[in-house]
Amino acid sequence: xxxxxxxxxxxxxxxxxxxxxxxxxxxxxxxxxxxxxxxxxxxxxxxxxxxxxxxxxxxxxxxxxxxxxxxxxxxxxxxxxxxxxxxxxxxxxxxxxxxxxxxxxxxxxxxxxxxxxxxxxxxxxxxxxxxxxxxxxxxxxxxxxxxxxxxxxxxxxxxxxxxxxxxxxxxxxxxxxxxxxxxxxxxxxxxxxxxxxxxxxxxxxxxxxxxxxxxxxxxxxxxxxxxxxxxxxxxxxxxxxxxxxxxxxxxxxxxxxxxxxxxxxxxxxxxxxxxxxxxxxxxxxxxxxxxxxxxxxxxxxxxxxxxxxxxxxxxxxxxxxxxxxxxxxxxxxxxxxxxxxxxxxxxxxxxxx
Numbered sequence: 001x002x003x004x005x006x007x008x009x010x011x012x013x014x015x016x017x018x019x020x021x022x023x024x025x026x027x028x029x030x031x032x033x034x035x036x037x038x039x040x041x042x043x044x045x046x047x048x049x050x051x052x053x054x055x056x057x058x059x060x061x062x063x064x065x066x067x068x069x070x071x072x073x074x075x076x077x078x079x080x081x082x083x084x085x086x087x088x089x090x091x092x093x094x095x096x097x098x099x100x101x102x103x104x105x106x107x108x109x110x111x112x113x114x115x116x117x118x119x120x121x122x123x124x125x126x127x128x129x130x131x132x133x134x135x136x137x138x139x140x141x142x143x144x145x146x147x148x149x150x151x152x153x154x155x156x157x158x159x160x161x162x163x164x165x166x167x168x169x170x171x172x173x174x175x176x177x178x179x180x181x182x183x184x185x186x187x188x189x190x191x192x193x194x195x196x197x198x199x200x201x202x203x204x205x206x207x208x209x210x211x212x213x214x215x216x217x218x219x220x221x222x223x224x225x226x227x228x229x230x231x232x233x234x235x236x237x238x239x240x241x242x243x244x245x246x247x248x249x250x251x252x253x254x255x256x257x258x259x260x261x262x263x264x265x266x267x268x269x270x271x272x273x274x275x276x277x278x279x280x281x282x283x284x285x286x287x288x289x290x291x292x293x294x295x296x297x298x299x300x301x302x303x304x305x306x307x308x309x310x311x312x313x314x315x316x317x318x319x320x321x322x323x324x325x326x327x328x329x330x331x332x333x334x335x336x337x338x339x340x341x342x343x344x345x346x347x348x349x350x351x352x353x
Contacts, residue, residue, distance in 0.1 A: 033290060037076050039080045040310040043056075043059065044307065057087035060307075061088070063283040066282075066283045068263075069259065070257055071287045074314060076311040077309065081257065084255075089143075089149070094252045096150040096255070097149060097254075098238075099137065100259065101130050101133065102129070102151070104154065106126060107152075109126040110151050114150075120138075160175070162342065165227055165230035167226070168225075182237075195228060201261075238256070238269045239275075243276045260287055264304050284305040287308075290311065
């Protein structure tokens with residue numbers, strides 16, 4: 001059996017980085033907001049004009065797929081998602097909702113719930129719904145159910161993502177044909193802007209724990225490569241899920257929700273969907289958190305998306321680094337106890353990731 005052992009400190013460091021990846025957003029100086037529900041829409045072509053929901057929906061009506069890069073569990077973000085989803089539907093009811101938060105192997109359960117064949121408790125349990133489902137995504141799913149709109153369970157199964165992160169893409173060779181269908185056929189880990197951005201993120205956040213030890217550096221590199229493979233597994237699977245849905249339903253438009261890193265700068269899922277279907281018109285919404293009273297903009301921020309959603313920053317998660325480390329340990333312990341077993345025969349993996 002493959003036994004991949006890394007120093008505990010190194011494993012904890014890179015795991016802590018990846019646990020925080022989806023919630024890491026540019027903190028922008030901007031208009032002061034008094035509560036977490038407040039938000040502003042900015043069209044990056046007209047950055048100094050506040051956009052109404054109606055104008056945003058009209059703008060998005062020209063696109064086939066809209067990616068909403070969110071800050072998970074932010075009240076203002078989820079309020080804005082519901083508002084724009086409803087506004088898009090009112091303009092054109094041929095609309096589908098696609099979610100990073102549901103995994104592809106649970107699609108039949110999602111469909112059963114939308115059809116009224118099972119209750120919400122069963123759906124939440126069988127889909128392994130996120131802990132914040134009821135507060136964050138329930139309104140969108142209920143709107144879809146009420147209006148008979150499809151909901152795409154777009155993401156790769158967590159078990160496959162975790163095991164690829166531990167062992168590399170060769171792990172997929174050990175899946176049954178049925179399980180292999182729940183992740184993308186084509187997974188692209190080649191070099192490019194997205195890979196460079198991901199590796200830069202890892203390097204910058206791990207710099208405080210760097211070491212001159214060559215063996216440790218090699219381990220960090222191997223772990224980073226596998227983590228990137230796991231990230232791309234999500235991205236390519238979500239892109240393929242959306243593409244498959246549109247192939248079956250060419251008349252529909254799609255609103256897809258994912259963490260901001262997956263779609264920022266038109267990379268990640270966006271570029272992978274575009275590669276699968278170059279004819280698609282794709283728009284990107286990016287969440288940006290505000291701090292002080294300053295309405296200035298940087299060119300790179302305006303180039304990251306078609307629309308920016310400005311929201312008030314969330315409370316500081318940790319004051320003391322030790323608290324953050326303890327939290328990370330608890331999360332990793334919970335994941336370890338989840339029962340995901342990634343052991344595979346040694347001949348099945350070249351272990352070159």
